[in-house]
Amino acid sequence: MLSDVTILVPSFNRHRQLKRLLEYYKGLKTNILVGDSTLTAFPDAGKYKNLNYFHYPNYPYATKLALMYKKIKTKYVLFCADDDFVIPNSVKECVNFLDKNPDYVAAHGHYVFFEDKGKDKIPVYPFYLHAIDLDVKSNLPSERLYSILANYMQLLYAVTKTSVARKVFNQLEKNRKIQNDTLVELFQAIMISIEGKSKTLPSLYCAREVTPGSARTRIASLENIVTEPKYKKEYSYWLKVIIDYLMKKQKISKPNAEASIKAGVNNYLKGLLFTIPIINFHLYPLQIQRFIIKATFGYAKKIRDLLIAPKDYANLSKHAFSTPHAKKEFEKIKLYIKKYGEKSLLLFLVYRDVLK
Numbered sequence: 001m002l003s004d005v006t007i008l009v010p011s012f013n014r015h016r017q018l019k020r021l022l023e024y025y026k027g028l029k030t031n032i033l034v035g036d037s038t039l040t041a042f043p044d045a046g047k048y049k050n051l052n053y054f055h056y057p058n059y060p061y062a063t064k065l066a067l068m069y070k071k072i073k074t075k076y077v078l079f080c081a082d083d084d085f086v087i088p089n090s091v092k093e094c095v096n097f098l099d100k101n102p103d104y105v106a107a108h109g110h111y112v113f114f115e116d117k118g119k120d121k122i123p124v125y126p127f128y129l130h131a132i133d134l135d136v137k138s139n140l141p142s143e144r145l146y147s148i149l150a151n152y153m154q155l156l157y158a159v160t161k162t163s164v165a166r167k168v169f170n171q172l173e174k175n176r177k178i179q180n181d182t183l184v185e186l187f188q189a190i191m192i193s194i195e196g197k198s199k200t201l202p203s204l205y206c207a208r209e210v211t212p213g214s215a216r217t218r219i220a221s222l223e224n225i226v227t228e229p230k231y232k233k234e235y236s237y238w239l240k241v242i243i244d245y246l247m248k249k250q251k252i253s254k255p256n257a258e259a260s261i262k263a264g265v266n267n268y269l270k271g272l273l274f275t276i277p278i279i280n281f282h283l284y285p286l287q288i289q290r291f292i293i294k295a296t297f298g299y300a301k302k303i304r305d306l307l308i309a310p311k312d313y314a315n316l317s318k319h320a321f322s323t324p325h326a327k328k329e330f331e332k333i334k335l336y337i338k339k340y341g342e343k344s345l346l347l348f349l350v351y352r353d354v355l356k
Contacts, residue, residue: 001092002030005159006074010064011082012037017209018082020340022048024333028088035068037061062184066173069166078159083209085333086157090205094159097201105196108158109205110320112330116209116341122334126319127208128153133318134200136193141250142260144193149264155189155198157206164195171245177237181219190242190261194249202318204326207333223269 007025011018011034018034019042025032026048033052036042037059045053052071056064069077076095080086094107110132113125131153136144148155168191172178178187192198225231239261246257320326 001095002028002088004075004095005091006031006033006072006077006162007086008065008068008072008077008079009034009082010037010061010068010079011035011042014038014082015042016340018042019044020336021080021082021085022051023340024085024336025050025088030088030091031074033068033071035059035064037064060179061181062172062179063176065184066169069169072162072166075162076159077162077165079157080206081157081208084157085207085336087204087206087329089329090201090203091159093201093203094205097199098159098161101197101199103197104199105164106155106158106160106192106198107201108155109201109203111206111208112204112321113208113210114330114337116337118341120338122337124207124321124330126316126321128200129315129319131200132315133202134198136198138197141194141246142252142257144197145190145246145260146264146267148189148193148198149186150267152189152268153200154185155192156185158192158198160192161196164192167195168192171241175237175241177234178241180225180231180234182222182225183234183238186222187238187242190264191245194242194246202320204320204323204329207330209337222265226265226269 007030009018009021009032015038018036022032022034022044028050030050031052032048032050033054034042034045035054035056037056039057041055042053045051054068054071056067059067076098078086078091078094090109094109097107098104111127113127115121115123117123131151134151134153136147138144138147168188171191172184172187178184220228220231225235239258242261243254243257246252246260247254250257252260316322321330
């Protein structure tokens with residue numbers, strides 16, 4: 001079943017994490033394709049029999065992805081960041097689900113974030129609690145688009161039909177003016193949703209490292225993109241491409257397609273952006289909240305959670321990480337984190353026999 005999947009791994013300046021991931025997948029009967037934008041090539045590429053390694057020094061992110069997708073020959077593909085661990089058993093469940101439900105084009109499961117603090121300190125945080133059982137199942141592309149943006153959970157990392165993924169990234173290659181990473185990620189989720197249905201399955205699917213200074217901490221978020229003049233041209237072009245695609249797919253008018261994407265974007269931005277158009281004033285509540293949490297070393301968040309439990313916390317008990325199987329799998333992942341952690345290289349000798 002895993003032989004029907006290609007694991008696509010884009011990498012940039014993270015050879016340590018890339019080696020960690022490849023060791024985790026070593027011996028797995030699946031196809032792994034790495035596209036590495038680091039100036040120097042990954043020196044250990046020849047050690048992995050299931051790896052196809054391509055060196056794209058300093059290639060733009062979107063350009064590299066489009067090139068990588070052209071090389072896929074399997075029925076399904078999944079995108080795995082070099083600091084992630086996408087769990088093989090969950091991938092099998094997704095493939096099984098997609099095989100049995102041909103009107104669905106993508107499936108994934110539950111996510112956790114982890115931090116490598118060294119000295120056996122690896123805290124874990126269940127993530128995407130608001131979308132823990134998200135099923136984007138409408139028969140209308142415009143309604144699926146609205147649903148994925150209203151309850152946003154990225155689809156970039158889901159197991160996806162290769163035929164659909166290829167369409168999406170052909171669009172990115174054709175429309176190279178879309179370069180902003182946030183717009184690329186959203187574009188991919190929206191276009192997949194236009195193409196077909198997607199579902200979140202109740203299994204632990206991915207463990208993702210919280211990496212200080214990673215790209216996701218530096219790129220502009222959508223609330224900035226829609227309000228700051230320097231992004232106006234790219235954002236307008238991004239909207240136009242999606243509107244044109246939706247018009248053709250659903251055979252609807254341009255005003256209806258435009259209304260659908262703008263309604264979805266507005267729903268995505270609820271709680272992230274407050275605007276007073278008359279005086280062109282923009283307030284970013286989530287960014288302010290993050291600043292306060294950081295400035296108080298996390299104590300503001302602890303106090304807030306004690307006084308007002310976030311509504312998504314009710315879904316904690318439904319998160320797959322609470323199951324014994326998921327915890328056992330993460331214990332295995334922890335061995336790789338420790339072995340290849342920046343602060344824990346000496347643990348290699350301790351865990352060498354376990355990892356054989």
